[in-house]
Every structure is written in structure tokens, then in C-alpha cells.
Amino acid sequence: MQKIAISVRNFLLRTSRDVLIVLVIGLTISMLFSWGSILKSSDHFLKSAIYSLVIGSSLWKVNELFSRIIARFFPWHVRPKFTLFLDVVGTILISALVIFLVNHYLYFLISDHPIKERPQYFFLVGIIQLFISLVITSIFYISRFFTEWRKLLVSEEELKREALALQYEALKSYVxxxxxxxxxxxxxxxxxxxxxxxxxxxxxxxxxxxxxxxxxxxxxxxxxxxxxxxxxxxxxxxxxxxxxxxxxxxxxxxxxxxxxxxxxxxxxxxxxxxxxxxxxxxxxxxxxxxxxxxxxxxxxxxxxxxxxxxxxxxxxxxxxxxxxxxxxxxxxxxxxxxxxxxxxxxxxxxx
CATH class of the missing domain: 3.30.565 (Heat Shock Protein 90)
Known part of the structure; x- marks a missing residue:
């Protein structure tokens, strides 16, 4: 029971952290692009918060799941260039799809115009959102690259130690x-x-x-x-x-x-x-x-x-x-x- 309680608590802490990160990033971007208009009313702010949470969480979690699947079938340490290529291409396609679906069904929360009436405007908004998403994702990729690189260096050092231990084991039997x-x-x-x-x-x-x-x-x-x-x-x-x-x-x-x-x-x-x-x-x-x-x-x-x-x-x-x-x-x-x-x-x- 104690382990279950700890797992639940850790899950809630991670979820709360993720929600806070998404809201801060989403609302900051909305604030900048709306010139602060989301603060005109509590209703508008609430709708913007819901929209930011939905689109931010969708982009984050869907891309994270895709990246884990790619890493499982194509590990970074085996074919890093190919894995990176799949991750980048997949991220662009998935992000574009998520942005289109969320905007198609939820952009009305912060806009009085449905997507059908202003397709060019929504296309421009989608491009801007995709660019921002890729910039944020790139930061995570760079962070992950250095993390994996550090793991690889540690792994190489461990391999050298293992090889020395193996040779020592063999040599010890003779001396x-x-x-x-x-x-x-x-x-x-x-x-x-x-x-x-x-x-x-x-x-x-x-x-x-x-x-x-x-x-x-x-x-x-x-x-x-x-x-x-x-x-x-x-x-x-x-x-x-x-x-x-x-x-x-x-x-x-x-x-x-x-x-x-x-x-x-x-x-x-x-x-x-x-x-x-x-x-x-x-x-x-x-x-x-x-x-x-x-x-x-x-x-x-x-x-x-x-x-x-x-x-x-x-x-x-x-x-x-x-x-x-x-x-x-x-x-x-x-x-x-x-x-x-x-x-x-x-x-x-x-x-």
C-alpha cells in the first residue's frame, strides 16, 4: 500500500508540474500574440487557459509517446542519425496534425470566427504554432541529445572497465x-x-x-x-x-x-x-x-x-x-x- 501511495503521489506531482509548465508557456504565448487582450475578461482568460492546456498537453504528450516508441524500436545508441531523422520528421507531421485538430474543434474558444470562414488566417496561425512547437521541441531534443551523449560516454567507460575486469579474470587464473x-x-x-x-x-x-x-x-x-x-x-x-x-x-x-x-x-x-x-x-x-x-x-x-x-x-x-x-x-x-x-x-x- 505504501508503494502504491508513493506512486500515486509521484504521478500527481508530475501531472501538476506538467500542467503548470503547459499553462505558463501557453498563456505567455497567447499574451504576446494577443497583445494582452486575454486579460480583458475572466471569461476570455479562462477560455485561453483551457485552449492552451489542451493544445500544449496534446503536443507534448503525443510527441513524447511517439518519441518513446521510436526509441524502443530504433535505440539512440544503435543508429542515432536514423533515430533523429525519424523523430524530427514524425514530430513535424504529428505536431501539424494535432494543431489542425485542436484548432478545428477548439479555436472558437478564443476566436469569434470558425475555421471555415477564415481558412487563410487559421493556416497562418497554425504555421506560427507549428514553428513555436518545433522551437520548444528542439530545446528538449538538444537536452536529450546531451543526456544520451553523456550516458554513452559513461557506458563506454563502463565497457572499458568491464573489458579490463574480463582480462583481469583471465590473467588472474594464470598468475x-x-x-x-x-x-x-x-x-x-x-x-x-x-x-x-x-x-x-x-x-x-x-x-x-x-x-x-x-x-x-x-x-x-x-x-x-x-x-x-x-x-x-x-x-x-x-x-x-x-x-x-x-x-x-x-x-x-x-x-x-x-x-x-x-x-x-x-x-x-x-x-x-x-x-x-x-x-x-x-x-x-x-x-x-x-x-x-x-x-x-x-x-x-x-x-x-x-x-x-x-x-x-x-x-x-x-x-x-x-x-x-x-x-x-x-x-x-x-x-x-x-x-x-x-x-x-x-x-x-x-x-
């Missing part, structure tokens, strides 16, 4: 003491027993570090490059895990772009949060379904999972949202955990 200790232990055991494997391990280890450092300033990378990096990472992990880990990459079409290091984060989540043994190996597959890269693993959760920052998967999702592309989709059912990673086409990047 934390536990990972380094295990990797060096594996390397130590391979140097004498299997020198060729030791060379492969060192090569893959350096590939992984090099890739993360190279992509740290990029918003998107080629899917082919990300998959090559994932292959190096998988080989690095398989040298440690052996047959307890089975990873299959079945992606023939490697065209497109993805958020850098996102695939590695998804694989690391699968390796970290699931048991993997010779008796119950972890099965991970990478496939492409249309414009998504699908990472699937059989769900066999660990009893104890090492604490992480917890920003990996949410950070990838927010990175895609900030870039204005498809959303990350996570499906957990029938004993499998599937993540659909959006693949961004060249055309989408251009738009």
Missing part, C-alpha cells in the same frame, strides 16, 4: 600461486620424463599469456583467433588433466567476432566447477549454431569449488550488452550446462 605451482610442477615432471611434452607445455603456456596481453585493449576479436587461443589453453589443461578431460571443437565456420578471452572464461568455469576423473571424465564440446558459439559440458559439480571473483560470466554478458549486440544465453537442464556465446558479424559491427 595466481595455485595455478603457477601446478603448472611448474607439471613442467618439472615433464622436463626429464617427456622433454617433447615439456616443450609443448612451455609453448602453450607462453601462447596463453601472450594472447591475453595482446587483446587487453580490444573490444572484439576474430572468432578464429579466439578458437586458436582456446585450443592452446585446452592443450595446456589436458597435459595436466589427461584423459579426465575430453574437449571437442566442431566449428567449421569460424567467421565473425566475439568478446576477447570470453571463450577461455567459459572453459575455465567448466573446468573449475565440475569434477573430472578417469572414471567420470568431463565432456566439453564447442559447436556453432547460427550466430552463436555453444559451449556445452556435462554437469557434475565439485563438492568444493575454489573461491573466485564471480565476475567472469556476468562480465561477458555485460560486455555484449554494452556493445549493443545479442545477449548471452545460459541453459542448465537434463544434466548439461550450455552457454550460447553470441557471434557478431562484420555487418553488425559496421552498423
Amino acid at each position: 595466481n600461486p595455485h595455478f603457477l605451482f601446478n603448472s611448474l610442477s607439471v613442467l618439472n615432471s615433464l622436463v626429464d620424463a617427456h622433454p617433447p611434452k615439456a616443450k609443448v607445455f612451455i609453448s602453450r603456456f607462453s601462447d596463453v599469456y601472450r594472447y591475453v596481453l595482446q587483446q587487453r585493449d580490444k573490444d572484439l576479436v576474430l572468432l578464429a583467433e579466439e578458437l586458436e587461443f582456446a585450443e592452446s589453453y585446452i592443450q595446456l589443461i589436458k597435459i595436466r588433466q589427461g584423459d579426465a578431460l575430453n574437449v571437442t571443437i566442431d566449428v567449421a565456420d569460424r567467421a565473425g567476432w566475439v568478446v576477447p578471452v570470453s571463450l577461455q572464461i567459459l572453459l575455465e568455469n567448466a573446468f573449475t566447477h565440475n569434477e573430472a576423473s578417469m572414471e567420470n571424465p568431463l565432456q566439453v564440446t564447442l559447436t556453432r549454431e547460427g550466430n552463436h558459439l555453444v559451449v556445452t559440458n556435462n554437469f557434475q559439480p565439485r563438492k568444493v569449488v575454489s573461491n573466485g571473483s564471480g565476475i567472469g560470466l556476468p562480465t561477458i554478458a555485460r560486455s555484449y550488452e554494452r556493445l549493443g549486440h545479442q545477449k548471452l544465453e545460459v541453459i542448465h537442464q537434463n544434466g548439461y550446462f550450455r552457454v550460447h556465446l553470441p557471434i557478431i558479424s562484420e555487418a553488425s559491427i559496421g552498423s
